[in-house]
Amino acid sequence: MRQTSVLNDLLSAITDTRLFGERRKMKRTSRADLAGMLSTLLSGRGEASSTERAAEFLRAYRDLDSAGRTFIFRTLASEYGADPDALSAAASAYIETPDEAHAKALQVASEPRRVELFRRLNLVQGGTQALVAMRLELFERLANHPDLWTVDDDLKRLFQAWFNRGFLLLREINWQTSAAILEKIIRYEAVHAIQDWEDLRRRIDVPDRRLFGFFHPRLGDEPLIFVEVALTNEVPTAIAPILAVKREPLDPATVTTAVFYSISNCQDGLRGISFGSFLIKQVAEDLARELPHIKTFATLSPVPGFARWLREEAARPTSVVDEPTRQLIESLDGTGWIEDPALAKAAETALTPLLAHYLIEVKDHRGRPADPVARFHLGNGAQLDQINFGADRSPRAMKSALGYMVNYRYILADVEKNHEAFVNEGKVAALGAVTRLTRGVKSAKRDASTKPPRLPAPETPEADALEDTTTN
Known part of the structure; x- marks a missing residue:
């Protein structure tokens, strides 16, 4: 850390x-x-x-x-x-x-x-x-x-x-921003590491990429939290094209979609103080004013707790994981397995419904979604929109999420309604196609006396950043 x-x-x-x-x-x-x-x-x-x-x-x-x-x-x-x-x-x-x-x-x-x-x-x-x-x-x-x-x-x-919202200053961070701040952006990036200055430049000094951060007057050039945005024409299903070294930038005047692909909380000493929800909504509103042709606001988000939950669940005597899937999970060691077409296809077929179940049904010790990223976006009023297999093949993502990433969609007209339903009823807003994935999992019944475990937050940078609704 x-x-x-x-x-x-x-x-x-x-x-x-x-x-x-x-x-x-x-x-x-x-x-x-x-x-x-x-x-x-x-x-x-x-x-x-x-x-x-x-x-x-x-x-x-x-x-x-x-x-x-x-x-x-x-x-x-x-x-x-x-x-x-x-x-x-x-x-x-x-x-x-x-x-x-x-x-x-x-x-x-x-x-x-x-x-x-x-x-x-x-x-x-x-x-x-x-x-x-x-x-x-x-x-x-x-x-x-x-x-x-x-x-x-x-x-x-x-x-x-x-540090309430009234004191926070939203700044767009670009290549003209002071080097002191840019160095901190490189240091604090918690989701997709910034390799060097050229990597940073590819994220902020091209027309279809933006970076916004919250600052506080008493902390000077210390960012509190920042979000990286990709302007696209579709909701992405993998992170590699967004972070590609060689690609053709899009004209912002033609894009239809804003994708929040990395949110990093910079101050561990402010853990539990919520900034992320304000940041996403403020950036979405500002982009909608600047580029009114953008109609879709979505994320490409990690699932940091999935692999640990899956292996713990598979080890339980009464489990939603059946025996063939349990054996499959045991074979998914390291990162190379995803390059085997037959093994990858079997994993996608077996694990995608389990991931939908994990995001919608599995709760932590406080009765909230166990995954901290899901908890953050669903609590902000977003909708669980799509599950993407093989979306992040980096070693860390393979270890923590078996390569999966998720799209959450912010439908601005529904954000408040979804937030209220989540807070008051614990209801998860999810696209019907994602909800239907859980039906096969639910048919694997536990013993009636056995309750699903409530999990602690996963010990990962994403979990630390998002605890109590603070990062992506």
Whole structure:
């Protein structure tokens, strides 16, 4: 994963000379000193003094080792919650006099003190970047320190307010965009890796390719999320023609279709903050205004969880996978099998209905579609439109999805209706041809007492990017 390099970039950025003047040489800060700095940061009243104390704390935090940073997080969790005496008094006052004034006082008293500390850190130039980077480090500790979830929850709530759609800036990224941003696009691409500068140029410096990203004023040239768009005359069934080195570009004045073929979330520290749904809808609206002859908006999307689900399902005593298909799956090792025409045809015939079943019927532990990409697009109001065998033959796609990709279609007039049906009824909008594929799978009945498993999200870059509706 790219977490370490990004974290170091951000933490270095908040302490360089552009932000704080000449960097200070600091001796190693003791835990007692760190705890004192947290307390002092909250005790200051003036904005100038608070900002200087916040800058001092961030400089000290940057110099800490892993154990020191864990100490900071655990101190925030254990000692900087709501003041119990103030909360008890406010609750008693509200019970005695349940009016708006006492309700407001109770709300203020119930806020953890660390929330105000985060607000003060955010006042420093570069403070927002520092907090995003700190949350990324916090993620790495949650498995071993579950008591830290309260700190993560507070940061997430603040980020949901600070990074709401009203603060996001949509930019088209092209060959004239600054090199600093273009380098980050190459680094952050999570779905179809950008090999070099020439590869990037083929994606943004031709008339029938576009790239759009969301930015935030406090993060400068750090993109939050970006989408790559191919302008075509049909919905593609494979990724290779889109990424081809040699092809003839189309005239944008003649195209009829916009294809979202890669969506990448750039800031792992903002996981769980939804940007992708806003981005796709905004880009679709902007393209529809610029090129009104475009009538079709679709995706060419990966299916990152399919192969793992298929193999786990095939291993179950009662399974929707029959014995001949189970034996077939065992023979699909590596990537070369797809070049064998007979084996590829057998795989397509047997696996395509199972993929339709996986996308429409299989749920995660929260009752949502198990595949994170499906969850994202269906939750945004898209329709599952087509399943494409052999669409991505790269090693990663063969391993995670046995080469499959999927088209989701955004029918702008139906997006809101589909979204409401998905959220309120769990209903998946799917083309009839895709739904009919599942009928043969459903006929392979389980024992009535056996419920289908609910799966965790697959551990892939796409899953990380899209978790809680964030990438393609």
